[in-house]
Every structure is written in C-alpha cells, then in structure tokens.
Amino acid sequence: MSIDRNLLKPEIIDFVKQHENHNIPELILKGSPFKSVSIQQIAQQIKGRQVAKAKFPKFYDCETIIYPPKLNLEQSSSEIAANYKAQFINTNDKVIDITGGMGIDTLAFAQKTKQISYCEMQSKTFDYANHNLEILNSNIELHQTDGIEFLKKNKTKYDLIYIDPSRRNKHQKKVFKLEDSTPNVLEYLGLFQSKSNRVLIKTSPLLDLKYCLSKINLITEIHIVAITNEVKEILLLIDFNPDKSSPVLKAVNLETEQINFQSPLSLSDCLPKISEPKTYLYEPNATIMKSGLFGELSTQFKLSALAKNTHLLTSDKLVDFPGRRFMIKSMISPKQKDLKKHIPNLKANVSSRNYPLKPEQIKAKYKIKDGGDCYVFFTSDFNNQKIVLICDKIQN
Template sequence: MHARLPCNGIPYNGMVMISDETRAFVAAHRNEDVRDLALHAGRPDGVDLTIALEQIAGWQAARTKLPDWAAHDGVWYPPHLSMEQCSSQFTATYKEGIARRLVADDPESSVSLSSTLVDLTGGFGADFSYMARAFGRAVYVERQPHLCAIAEHNMPALGLSYAQVVNADAEEYLDAMPEATLVFLDPARRDTHGARTYAIADCTPDVLGMLDRLLAKAHRVMVKLSPMLDWHKTVDDFAGHVAEVHIVSTGNECKELLLVVDRDMHAAPRVTCVNDDQILTFSPSEATDAAKSTVAATGDEGEWKYLYEPNASIMKAGCFGPLADDYGVRMIGPNSHLFVSPEPVGDFPGRSFRVEEVSTMNKRELRTMLGDLTHANIAVRNFPMPVAALRRKLRLKDGGDAYLFATTDADGRHLVIRCRKAL
C-alpha cells in the first residue's frame, strides 16, 4: 500500500515533531557558526539541539545551493547526505526548462490539469519542486518516510499545494500508477554500504531494468545520472531510446548527465552542453565529427595569438569539430583539446587567453621564456608529465598572472605556451 503522509506540524525524521522552541532557536541563530553553537549553546529549554543544528546547517547550505528555498522561512531541511546529493537551483531550473519544452511538444498535454509529472526518486525534492511548476499535476514518490514527511511540509510552503507526496518504492509505484506526461528518476549512486557507485546497473532503482515499464507509463522519461559516465556508452545502454543528452556544468564543473528517453527509436541523440549561461547544442552527426581539418598546421605558431580552453561540458562531450567550425578556431593537436586563433573570439564557450610566447621543452628556450617568472598557473593537456612534476622541473610556484599550458602539437612536439587571461 502506498502511504500519503499527513503533516499536522513540523516533521523531522518522519516521527519527531520540531517544537516551537527549536524553531525559534533556529531562527535566532541561523547565521552563526554551527560548530561554535554545538560547543557553546548549552541546553536551552525546550530546544532539541541536534535537530536545531542540522536545520541551521541545512539553511546555510541552501543559501548558496537553493537560494529560493532559503528565502522561505517555512522550509525544513533533511539530514546532511540528502542536502549533499540534492540538485542546485541552477540545475533544477534547467530541468524545469526541459520539462516545459517537453510538455509544449506533447500534443496530448499542456500546462493544465492534463499534464502530469511523476518523480519516482523524490529525495529532498529540489528537482521536483522546480519541474512541478510545468505541470497541472505532480506526484513525488520516495521510499524514505522522513523525506516524505519533510516534502509534505515543504511543498505547500513553496507554493506547490497541489503536489502529491507518496511514500512508496519506485518500482512498486510504477507498476500501479496511471500514465503520465513525464517520469523523472535520479537513481541513488550509493550502494548498500553507503559507498559511491557510478555504473547505471549498480544504482537504485535499476533504470535499465525498468525501461520497458517506464516507457509503457510515459512517452518521455528524464534520467539524471553521474557526470562520471561515458555518455556514448550510456546512450548505447538505453538501446536506441535516447532522444537528448544534456551535459550540465556550473562554475566549469560537470555536475550532471541528463538523458531524455522516449518510446521512439533514435540512431543518435542531440547533445546539449551547458555551463552556466553558455549553452551549445550539437546534432548527432556533429557530436561524432572528428574534424581532422581543424588541426593547426605546424609552423603556424606566429598565428597563435589567442588560446582557448573549452568549458567542462564541451570537454565531456568531445564535440570539438563543430566547436572549431562554429568559432573559427583550430586545435593545437588532435588530442590537445586546446584551440588557437589569430584574432580574439569574444563569445568562446570556455576560458580565453592571450598568447605571449611558445616554447619547446628545450632548456634554453624555456629559460628564455620563463626567466622572469617565479609563479605561474600550470595546466597540461595531452602531455607526458603531470602538473606537479612540470612545476618542479620549471621551478615555479603556483599562482600569479601567468598561465602555462603544456601540450603536444600535431607533429608530436611537446610545447609550453605562455599566456595571460584575455580581457
């Protein structure tokens, strides 16, 4: 039986209710250091200090990760692990955008009572709370009772009074549920011992094992997976049902691999690379384009006036050929993942640098190029020496305004390129 949980007060761990005194303590001390409070707060009357400290820590994390949530005084936070695993506001809002587009593209649905979202892995509810805005009906499913109790309290506080919270196992609920417009899953990437796991088959629930049943209940399914996965292999694992791949980064750190899976068969998916406000979409043929013609010719170093490092999502996607074609840049080497141009490219999706000098690994050349430096920021790309070893060899400390990129060109020469950030 699936339980829809009543919530007549402030829940905690599915059983304990948070007292008025504890709530008042949280409100009064939420800007203070949690460790100092733990040491010096004593035992205030009527206050459950363990719960209070966890709520303060959760609110402080949400200020950065989910500022919309932190702005609502009525929101309560789960244990640390759920906060650590939950999506950021940026990535949750991005999923909402995908959901709105999918609803608009569905001839049988609109943003009305006819559109339904079912999140089979509700968790803290961050993703659900944003995607639910695109639907007339939204169902949050979670097997952990304390997270359901927290969600039952939080959703009305966030303006989602129509959200239904169900305490159930994902697979059991799937078998009994009516058809939905979109089903969302974020399978847990930890094993029974709490250790991280990345293989889809090792996650819970088993999305691949449920695929036929999922597509029987919804024309489209969105799956959030580890950014550690090889997206090409992951697409193959879904046996031709992947319509879209979204590689999502924030602050140039790859956070999520999102798949949109549907009932139709696709020879290859469309690939979208996201890093903050930088969004590039590649067709299936572009995503697999080797683009050998974009490799810079040896001897053209005089034309290397600007150097570019693609953002983390593009690096993950490997869509270097269309990137070079679209922005008029050329790869230093086929495996360098660094690009150059004679003129600045203002909107390049990644970091841009002004090239000052280029040297081989010849000691005299290096001494001439680096003689005035004591510090430098060093990166290696397709180079036979790690950063730490190269730093020791060059006798440079970390930091400063100079940037050194060590790489290998099309002829196999090992180069060090001295740059400064482009304005």
C-alpha cells in the first residue's frame, strides 16, 4: 500500500488540523516536527484539507481521510457536482464507475444504490480511494484494475456505466476532445452497449456541443453543470434504448437560486426576437452562454434580444430567469459627459457585451472605479449603435 498509515497517528492528525490555514511554503521551510513522516507528506494533507473544506465536505468532516496529491484533488468532481450526477441513479441500479479516481462520484452514487463498483487503474490513486471509501461507505466494491478490461471480462449487465476520462495526454498536457481522452469512449461504444443500458460521460467544459452530437448519435441528454456561474463539466447521457425524441439540453447553475433551463437541441438554430431596451434587462448565466440556445431562451421566457450577437435580453414584465436581472434606469451614449451625469462618483460595476472595448479598457478610458450599487452595460443595439444601459440589480 503506497499511503503511509503514520499519517493516521493522532498527533499528526491534530497538527494537520491546527495548521490547515497556515502558509504551506513557510511550513515546509520549518521541516517536519515528526520523525515518522516528512514535511512534504504533512503539506500534502494540509493542502488536501484546504481543498476539501469547500470541495469535498464529507472528506473534510472525517479526520482519518488521507489525501492524494494536488493533481488528483484538481481533477476530481466536487461533492456538489457528484451529488447532482446521482440523480441518474435509481434504487437497486447496478452501477459501475470505470475511472474511479478519488471516488467522489462513486461515493455519491453509493447513496442511491448498494450495487456500485469502482475501478481505478493507477495503483497509488486506488490505494488512497481504497482507504477513504472504506471509511465512508462499505457498500462500494473496489477493483484496482483497468475499467475497460474489467468490463470485457465481466459478465454483469449494468444499468449505468459512469466514465470520467482522463483529459491529460502522455506528456501531461491537457486535452478535451473525446478521442484524445483516456479511455477514448468513441472506441468503446460497442462494448458499453453490450454491457449496459445507459452510459454517463463527464467531459470538459470546453467541449463543443455540436461536436458531441456529431460523434455520438445515441446521446439523449446533455447537461451543462455550473457551480456559482462557472461551468465545471458537461455530462453526456447515452441511452441504448432511446425514444425517438430530440436530445434534450439541461443547463443548471448549482449553489445559486437561479432557475434551470431545458430545451430540445433541435431548437438550437432558433433566433430570438429583437427589440430596443425595455424596462428590464437579463444577462444569461454561464450555462446558457455555453448552450447557445438564445432563441429558445427568449421564446420560453417571452423576452427579446437587444441585438443578434449581444446576448442581453429585455422585457416590460419581470420574469424568473437563469441569470442576472436588472431594472434599466437610463439608456445613454458612451460619452464622458453622459457617463458623469448618470454614474454617481463614476463608481460602477461595468459589463461589456457586443462592444469593442473590454470592461477593464472601459474603466481605464472613462476613469470608472469598480464597485457600488450601479450596474452599467456597454453594448450595441439592433442598429449596431453603441449604447450604455444604467441599471439597478434585482436580487433573486
């Protein structure tokens, strides 16, 4: 076993907890106060607790967790994202995670079914997961093996196979296309179909949705998952017994009060209505921007767009919306005298959409200070005229 069980000594656990908010490089310079473990091992555990506090609360709350290196922490799903994926699991489903990693997703799945298997090819990563998952859940069947080879040899028919392919090549450089990841899921679709009813694939947030649909024709759902407005992952659900309806896109922004958005992907070419600014302004969240479904968004919420490429919406009636909402106080030109008149003390929160300057360039040009309660959008209208919208933010 590659993990050092000396890290479980009470005095070392206490030291890690007491120093979890300390500067790690400074601690390393002081050296280890213990003969049985190195300062590098202690630093790895402190870093683990620092990350786990926000990303893996279940791990953080358990003192006997032993944390893997930083790269594993970065590559793993967060607990909140793993819990979202657990919705795909039904009670008594037979589920296998063939790229187990830290096991955060597997652990979430184990809350829904007792028939859950975990495979991990890397022996060091497996050793950490073997220790941690046995502490937190005894129902998970753990296998230190290549998940693809395990599927080939195993006669079990699973209800769902979960895959989080490694998005680093042999030179440890990041990749994001399906065929460049490990395993290459496109190569093994036939195997997955023979071994399961459904497959759930976690992919890079950089992945293009049309590319996904062009590569896999059995996708039934695409989920764009953001946490506090940062897209973290794209999920592809493959159903080998699908109905004939169009694939559905679902956009969710976790840890916010924003409503979710759902649309058939067949409406991806739908164009929004265009109008001049009305009473309210709407800024789509990151998941909507990733989806590109602005036409269907405007149709569902009965909104108009300011221009074809602006991606700001407007209405006279306030509606719930997957993004930020504002009341428009004034529409002015981007002239210094108008800005001074309408922006108190030239202090505002500046945004730029379909405008030649970025927010930082705008603030520098017009000497606008950041912050305050005033929200200012530099944009263009449907006549391609540059306009500035002075707004108050509406709390959700």
